[in-house]
Amino acid sequence: MHRPIHHSIRPSITWEEAWKGPDEGLIRCWEIGRERAMNQPELARRCIDGALPVLGWKGGHDRVLKKPMKYGSFKYLAQWQGLRGEDLLIDTRTELTITCRHTGMLTTFTPDQEKYANALLLVE
Template identity: 65%
Template sequence: MSSIVHRPIHLALRPALTWIDTWQGPDNGLIRCWEIGRERAVKHPDIARRCLAGELPVLGWKGGVERTLKKREKFGSLKYLAQWQGLRGEDLQIDTSAELTLSCSRTGMVVTFTPDQSKYYNPQVEIED
Protein backbone atom coordinates (compact mmCIF):
# COMPACT_ATOMS: atom_id res chain seq x y z
CA MET A 1 0.00 0.00 0.00
CA SER A 2 1.31 3.43 -0.97
CA SER A 3 2.18 5.92 1.74
CA ILE A 4 1.58 8.87 -0.63
CA VAL A 5 -1.77 10.62 -0.43
CA HIS A 6 -2.27 12.63 -3.62
CA ARG A 7 -5.23 14.48 -5.06
CA PRO A 8 -4.96 17.00 -7.92
CA ILE A 9 -6.27 20.52 -7.33
CA HIS A 10 -8.39 20.43 -10.50
CA LEU A 11 -10.66 17.70 -9.09
CA ALA A 12 -13.99 18.82 -7.63
CA LEU A 13 -14.62 18.53 -3.92
CA ARG A 14 -16.07 15.16 -3.01
CA PRO A 15 -19.74 14.87 -2.11
CA ALA A 16 -20.65 14.43 1.54
CA LEU A 17 -19.16 11.23 2.95
CA THR A 18 -19.96 9.44 6.16
CA TRP A 19 -17.80 10.22 9.19
CA ILE A 20 -16.22 6.77 8.95
CA ASP A 21 -15.44 7.15 5.23
CA THR A 22 -14.02 10.63 5.80
CA TRP A 23 -11.86 10.13 8.89
CA GLN A 24 -11.17 6.38 9.00
CA GLY A 25 -10.70 5.71 5.30
CA PRO A 26 -7.32 4.93 3.73
CA ASP A 27 -6.25 8.61 3.81
CA ASN A 28 -7.23 9.08 7.51
CA GLY A 29 -8.99 12.38 6.75
CA LEU A 30 -6.13 14.07 4.89
CA ILE A 31 -8.24 14.60 1.77
CA ARG A 32 -11.04 16.18 3.82
CA CYS A 33 -8.56 18.48 5.59
CA TRP A 34 -7.23 19.54 2.20
CA GLU A 35 -10.78 20.14 0.93
CA ILE A 36 -11.51 22.26 4.01
CA GLY A 37 -8.41 24.28 3.17
CA ARG A 38 -9.69 24.82 -0.37
CA GLU A 39 -13.07 25.95 1.00
CA ARG A 40 -11.41 28.30 3.52
CA ALA A 41 -9.29 29.85 0.76
CA VAL A 42 -12.49 31.05 -0.92
CA LYS A 43 -14.07 32.31 2.32
CA HIS A 44 -10.86 33.76 3.81
CA PRO A 45 -8.54 34.91 1.00
CA ASP A 46 -6.40 36.77 3.55
CA ILE A 47 -5.43 33.47 5.20
CA ALA A 48 -4.77 31.93 1.79
CA ARG A 49 -2.45 34.84 0.90
CA ARG A 50 -0.55 34.35 4.16
CA CYS A 51 -0.11 30.64 3.39
CA LEU A 52 1.08 31.45 -0.13
CA ALA A 53 3.63 33.83 1.40
CA GLY A 54 5.08 30.93 3.40
CA GLU A 55 3.40 31.67 6.72
CA LEU A 56 2.11 28.86 8.94
CA PRO A 57 -0.98 30.51 10.49
CA VAL A 58 -2.92 28.91 13.33
CA LEU A 59 -5.53 26.55 11.86
CA GLY A 60 -7.64 23.76 13.32
CA TRP A 61 -4.75 21.29 13.68
CA LYS A 62 -1.39 21.47 15.46
CA GLY A 63 1.30 23.06 13.34
CA GLY A 64 0.47 26.73 13.08
CA VAL A 65 2.45 29.42 14.84
CA GLU A 66 1.14 32.70 16.21
CA ARG A 67 4.43 34.13 17.38
CA THR A 68 8.06 33.22 17.89
CA LEU A 69 8.60 31.04 20.96
CA LYS A 70 11.79 30.48 22.98
CA LYS A 71 12.06 27.02 21.55
CA ARG A 72 12.00 27.86 17.84
CA GLU A 73 11.18 24.31 16.71
CA LYS A 74 7.96 22.34 17.09
CA PHE A 75 6.05 19.45 15.58
CA GLY A 76 2.80 19.58 13.65
CA SER A 77 0.12 17.30 12.28
CA LEU A 78 -0.05 16.02 8.71
CA LYS A 79 -3.69 17.15 8.81
CA TYR A 80 -2.45 20.74 9.27
CA LEU A 81 -0.13 20.28 6.29
CA ALA A 82 -3.02 19.00 4.17
CA GLN A 83 -5.21 21.99 5.07
CA TRP A 84 -2.29 24.37 4.40
CA GLN A 85 -1.77 22.86 0.93
CA GLY A 86 -5.48 23.34 0.20
CA LEU A 87 -5.34 26.97 1.33
CA ARG A 88 -2.41 27.50 -1.03
CA GLY A 89 -4.37 26.01 -3.97
CA GLU A 90 -1.89 23.17 -4.38
CA ASP A 91 -2.36 19.51 -5.15
CA LEU A 92 -2.59 17.39 -2.02
CA GLN A 93 0.77 15.61 -1.82
CA ILE A 94 1.70 14.03 1.51
CA ASP A 95 3.93 11.08 2.28
CA THR A 96 2.32 9.60 5.40
CA SER A 97 5.51 7.72 6.27
CA ALA A 98 7.85 10.72 6.30
CA GLU A 99 8.36 14.00 8.11
CA LEU A 100 8.45 17.36 6.32
CA THR A 101 10.00 20.48 7.86
CA LEU A 102 8.88 24.01 6.97
CA SER A 103 9.87 27.39 8.31
CA CYS A 104 7.26 30.10 8.89
CA SER A 105 8.21 33.15 6.82
CA ARG A 106 6.70 35.55 9.39
CA THR A 107 7.92 34.13 12.72
CA GLY A 108 10.95 32.09 11.71
CA MET A 109 9.58 29.13 13.68
CA VAL A 110 10.52 25.74 12.25
CA VAL A 111 7.73 23.16 12.19
CA THR A 112 8.26 19.49 11.42
CA PHE A 113 5.07 17.84 10.23
CA THR A 114 5.08 14.22 11.30
CA PRO A 115 2.90 11.12 11.21
CA ASP A 116 4.01 10.41 14.80
CA GLN A 117 1.26 11.95 16.93
CA SER A 118 3.24 11.43 20.12
CA LYS A 119 5.68 14.12 18.95
CA TYR A 120 3.09 16.90 18.87
CA TYR A 121 0.56 15.74 21.42
CA ASN A 122 1.36 17.25 24.81
CA PRO A 123 -1.23 16.99 27.56
CA GLN A 124 0.51 19.84 29.39
CA VAL A 125 0.08 23.42 28.23
CA GLU A 126 2.91 24.54 25.98
CA ILE A 127 5.03 27.21 27.63
CA GLU A 128 5.29 30.20 25.30
CA ASP A 129 7.83 32.43 27.09
Protein backbone atom coordinates in the same frame (compact mmCIF):
# COMPACT_ATOMS: atom_id res chain seq x y z
CA MET B 1 -0.97 10.67 -0.41
CA HIS B 2 -1.67 12.58 -3.60
CA ARG B 3 -4.80 14.24 -4.95
CA PRO B 4 -4.59 16.77 -7.79
CA ILE B 5 -6.06 20.24 -7.31
CA HIS B 6 -8.32 19.75 -10.35
CA HIS B 7 -10.33 17.09 -8.45
CA SER B 8 -13.63 18.49 -7.23
CA ILE B 9 -14.41 18.79 -3.55
CA ARG B 10 -16.50 15.76 -2.68
CA PRO B 11 -20.07 17.08 -2.29
CA SER B 12 -21.57 14.60 0.14
CA ILE B 13 -19.63 12.03 2.09
CA THR B 14 -20.29 10.52 5.48
CA TRP B 15 -18.25 11.27 8.57
CA GLU B 16 -16.90 7.72 8.39
CA GLU B 17 -15.83 8.19 4.75
CA ALA B 18 -14.20 11.54 5.52
CA TRP B 19 -12.26 10.62 8.66
CA LYS B 20 -11.97 6.83 8.90
CA GLY B 21 -10.96 5.94 5.33
CA PRO B 22 -7.49 4.89 4.20
CA ASP B 23 -6.37 8.55 3.95
CA GLU B 24 -7.28 9.10 7.66
CA GLY B 25 -8.96 12.43 6.90
CA LEU B 26 -6.15 14.04 4.91
CA ILE B 27 -8.30 14.53 1.81
CA ARG B 28 -11.07 16.11 3.90
CA CYS B 29 -8.57 18.45 5.60
CA TRP B 30 -7.27 19.47 2.18
CA GLU B 31 -10.83 20.08 0.96
CA ILE B 32 -11.55 22.19 4.05
CA GLY B 33 -8.45 24.24 3.21
CA ARG B 34 -9.74 24.78 -0.32
CA GLU B 35 -13.15 25.85 1.02
CA ARG B 36 -11.52 28.23 3.52
CA ALA B 37 -9.45 29.76 0.71
CA MET B 38 -12.66 30.77 -1.05
CA ASN B 39 -14.21 32.20 2.15
CA GLN B 40 -11.05 33.67 3.69
CA PRO B 41 -8.85 34.96 0.87
CA GLU B 42 -6.56 36.88 3.25
CA LEU B 43 -5.77 33.66 5.15
CA ALA B 44 -5.09 31.93 1.83
CA ARG B 45 -2.81 34.79 0.78
CA ARG B 46 -0.82 34.48 4.01
CA CYS B 47 -0.38 30.75 3.41
CA ILE B 48 0.69 31.34 -0.19
CA ASP B 49 3.24 33.85 1.14
CA GLY B 50 4.74 31.09 3.34
CA ALA B 51 3.11 31.78 6.70
CA LEU B 52 2.05 28.86 8.89
CA PRO B 53 -0.95 30.45 10.64
CA VAL B 54 -2.89 28.85 13.47
CA LEU B 55 -5.46 26.46 11.99
CA GLY B 56 -7.53 23.67 13.52
CA TRP B 57 -4.62 21.21 13.75
CA LYS B 58 -1.18 21.31 15.34
CA GLY B 59 1.42 22.99 13.18
CA GLY B 60 0.83 26.72 12.97
CA HIS B 61 1.84 29.64 15.14
CA ASP B 62 1.08 33.32 15.32
CA ARG B 63 4.18 34.40 17.20
CA VAL B 64 7.76 33.37 17.87
CA LEU B 65 8.00 30.80 20.65
CA LYS B 66 10.98 30.24 22.99
CA LYS B 67 11.72 26.92 21.32
CA PRO B 68 12.32 27.68 17.61
CA MET B 69 10.98 24.30 16.41
CA LYS B 70 7.71 22.46 16.92
CA TYR B 71 5.94 19.41 15.54
CA GLY B 72 2.87 19.50 13.38
CA SER B 73 0.19 17.18 12.10
CA PHE B 74 -0.16 15.98 8.53
CA LYS B 75 -3.78 17.13 8.81
CA TYR B 76 -2.48 20.69 9.28
CA LEU B 77 -0.18 20.27 6.28
CA ALA B 78 -3.08 18.99 4.13
CA GLN B 79 -5.28 21.96 5.07
CA TRP B 80 -2.39 24.37 4.44
CA GLN B 81 -1.81 22.89 0.98
CA GLY B 82 -5.53 23.32 0.23
CA LEU B 83 -5.42 26.94 1.38
CA ARG B 84 -2.48 27.51 -0.98
CA GLY B 85 -4.38 25.99 -3.92
CA GLU B 86 -1.89 23.15 -4.26
CA ASP B 87 -2.27 19.47 -4.96
CA LEU B 88 -2.52 17.35 -1.83
CA LEU B 89 0.95 15.83 -1.73
CA ILE B 90 2.13 14.25 1.52
CA ASP B 91 4.48 11.32 2.01
CA THR B 92 2.99 9.94 5.22
CA ARG B 93 6.08 7.78 5.86
CA THR B 94 8.52 10.65 6.31
CA GLU B 95 8.81 13.95 8.16
CA LEU B 96 8.80 17.31 6.38
CA THR B 97 10.16 20.53 7.92
CA ILE B 98 8.87 23.94 6.79
CA THR B 99 10.05 27.35 7.97
CA CYS B 100 7.29 29.89 8.55
CA ARG B 101 8.16 33.01 6.56
CA HIS B 102 6.16 35.13 9.02
CA THR B 103 7.76 34.03 12.31
CA GLY B 104 10.89 32.15 11.22
CA MET B 105 9.74 29.18 13.32
CA LEU B 106 10.39 25.66 12.06
CA THR B 107 7.59 23.12 12.02
CA THR B 108 8.32 19.46 11.40
CA PHE B 109 5.25 17.64 10.14
CA THR B 110 5.45 14.06 11.33
CA PRO B 111 3.49 10.81 11.34
CA ASP B 112 4.66 10.22 14.94
CA GLN B 113 1.85 11.44 17.19
CA GLU B 114 4.00 10.71 20.25
CA LYS B 115 5.97 13.82 19.35
CA TYR B 116 2.81 15.91 19.83
CA ALA B 117 2.21 14.35 23.24
CA ASN B 118 5.81 14.94 24.26
CA ALA B 119 5.59 18.56 23.13
CA LEU B 120 2.45 19.06 25.25
CA LEU B 121 4.13 17.52 28.30
CA LEU B 122 7.12 19.83 27.92
CA VAL B 123 4.86 22.90 27.82
CA GLU B 124 2.87 21.93 30.91
